[in-house]
Amino acid sequence: MNAISLPPSLSRREILKIGGLIVGFALPMRLTTAGNTTDTAAADIPKVLAPDRVEGFLAIDRHGNVTVFSGKVDLGTGVRTAMTQIAAEELDVPMAHVNVIQGDTLLTPDQGPTYGSLSIQNGGVQIRLAAATARRALLRKAAQRLNVDEHELTVDAGVVKPRHGDASVRYGELIGGGTLALGLDQDAPLKDPNSYAVVGRSQPRLDIPDKVTGRFTYMQDFRVEGMVHGRVVRPPAIGATLLSVDPDSVSHVPGLIKVVRRKDFLAVVARTEWGAISAARQLKARWSDWQGLPDEDRIWDYVRATKIVRDDVTSNRGNVEAALAAADRRLSSTYDFAIHTHGSIGPSCAVAAFEGGKLTCWSASQATHNLRQQLALMFGMSDADVRAIYLDGSGCYGRNGHEDAAADAALLARDVDRPVRVQWMRADEHGWDPKGPPTLIDMQAALDASGNVSAWYSQFYGPDGVAGKVKLVAAELAGMPHETAMSPGGIIAGTAVPYTFTNVKTLAHRLVTTPLRPSWIRSPGRMQSGFANEAFLDEIAVAANTDPFELRRRYLADDARAIAVLERLAQFAHWQKRSIERKAGGSTATGRGMAFIKYENNRTYVGMVATVDVVRATGVIAAKHFAVVQDSGQIINPDGVKNQIEGNVVQTVSRTLIERVRFDRSRVTSVDWQTYPILTFPDAPEIEMELIDRPHEKPWGVGEPSAAIVSAAISNAVFDAVGIRLRSVPFTPDKVLAALKT
Amino acid sequence: MNRQPRQSISLDVNGTTASFTIDDPTIPLLYALRDDLGLHGPRFGCGLGQCGACTVLLDGSAIRSCVFPAVNAVGHRVVTLEGLGTPEKPHPLQQAFIDEQAVQCGYCINGMIMQAAALISSNKNPTYEQIKQALAYNLCRCGTHLRIVRAVRRACCGA
16 A cells, blocks of 8 residues: 655745745745746746735736735635636636735735625725736737737737737737736726626636545645644633643643743643643643623623713614604514624634744734734734735634634744644634624614604614724733724624615614624624614514515615515515414414615615424424525626525524523633534525626625525514514524513 | 653555554544644544534544544544545545535535545435435534535435
């Protein structure tokens, strides 16, 4: 038998080959333009990072191979493939000639973090413009070279030729050994979508063959020469201080290098991964008591009693107070949404190395440019001396623990003066990733005598802050410089509604604190608002004895794309006007509910109909089926969009029916998959969908919008089935049974 | 406590013999496969046998390598995701996952394919329900469940 050949670990002084580009690794980093082995002109040049420069986003080598430098990264969503499509389409080169480098602070422009369903909408559109600018410049060069009018030229697979005649020239020849030094031209002509051959068609994801055969290198697989393994030992209570540690308790562990303590930051470093795990488990330490968390059973009292630091009015039209006072009928309900964890299947992981006073960190961070700044702050370095490089990790649905693992690895790497890999254990991830904060929403509405909605008033309670930088756990524990403001994400962006009610006020009460370190998780705040808005509108529809589609159409009449989605959905889902009569009997009741969103009131439209079964005796809800219609403008990769919608629905069914972070007064107690269960295969719903493609419109985000209304669709379907309103996520059987009894 | 003696062990992994040294007899198979043999297929997800990301085949049966001592694999045939096929020559299950585009982040997919491989070895024509039951203890967070089930079914029974 043959011996298994070990994959070579990457030498720190060797080179990292990414796609067709050779990128120097040892700091200071230099980019070589060598396209491949036959390209000998490997001049060292600094990579341009400006987002207003073509060469910030694109390089074309003398063989015509295109490298895209994308600040937006592929979090498992297919963005790499979509960016490849966009660049290939606009330049008229085969996808196989395009490589994408993502999220490397030395190589890619800062296009902002990969969040908010903005990768294609913002990042892709920038890259498209860079490609269009490059294409025009190349055509002008070709026109000179071939001595023909620029407008007579066509491009096929990177070969430029006149419509008539045999002369031709390749992109690579036009570039020679040089670079495309061009400003991004906002007026560069974009290709007519009618002529698209690559964009708008389902292209197989480029990463899948490697991912299903074990050839892919995830962050968790990445190794560098001389690397050792770290494991963190977090406090048993979130705010506990470390009183003492006994390094002798682990001196017997094979391969142990060091117990690292800095204030309340505690970790072990060992030659082997298992050695680090063993040492972390056996390390004896004494911690102070700490019981600073609120009573989980009274979390909503706590949220309501938390000091409000600011009110954000997100919409205000007419006079809500007067309309409510004058109303014939008033409705009011309170909705709440539990604390959720990201629950990435692979816990966070990072590798960090200090060399010559500079730090290089490999991370699956969705925001390597921000991470660089955070690490620089933590270690008192300049941003320029820190390089953060993205590597695909386990699915990332927001700001999870990746950045924290990076800070852990950097702290240990500095301490032991060699590259350190930190892999969080499951309990580290569940216990210490930043959480989607608890959210409370008070809803009020008024109906006039004709059943019209005369007032809509919502009050959202969520932590203060924006989508900034979430403080790093290691920096806080170690008493090193770090951010102090909360960063829960843009959680108020979904509070306003698209409906043209006469009197509307939507208000967000921003709270001075929240129980656990907050951050954004898929559709942050919008999922909570989408739940309250769309479930409450269903309450209104029932009170007004109006079909929920009809009610929405009435207040979206001026929005043709919204109307189109609603009409397609009603047809696609075979919607029948809801009978307000409660269905009698049966041990299992079936119901259907609909919900709609115009995401952040300015982009992607989604409507969905959920079908659920409710078992009366047990209170168990089964989400059986979803019919979804979405208009996200121009579609880059239809199958990629469908994959995102499926993921949004399934993940949000899980969040809606099951998920809730548990905690006692000291710590998170839901620290594995038994204590924080998620949806499993037998309970996954069927999903059918229709995409409305609008190739001549802007491409809008798809990674979040459909998630934002799943909770409402289920709640509304449960009402249809058994006549109870579920206003508290998760919809666990105990809540269903309690509601059925009243 | 005394230091554990280093010992050399040989494992039959993907049809080849791999010899390496361990310094702790309790080391789970997962770390031997990943860190000593450099394999990427079996993945660390929980270390508790709860999620299935680390699944490998031991004499054709699916086991959770994160809680299975490496020394207990001596004398048995271990097959990992790499042992099923390659991008150039994928196993029918791997091809079906490509055909169905049954991946989002893909971190859990090793477990899905290895668990399905064990299922198919005993049931050549599983129903959708049987596939869902077989994968009931494999977790996916991205919500790729529907595609995964379709892929397993396609591998057995065609598109």
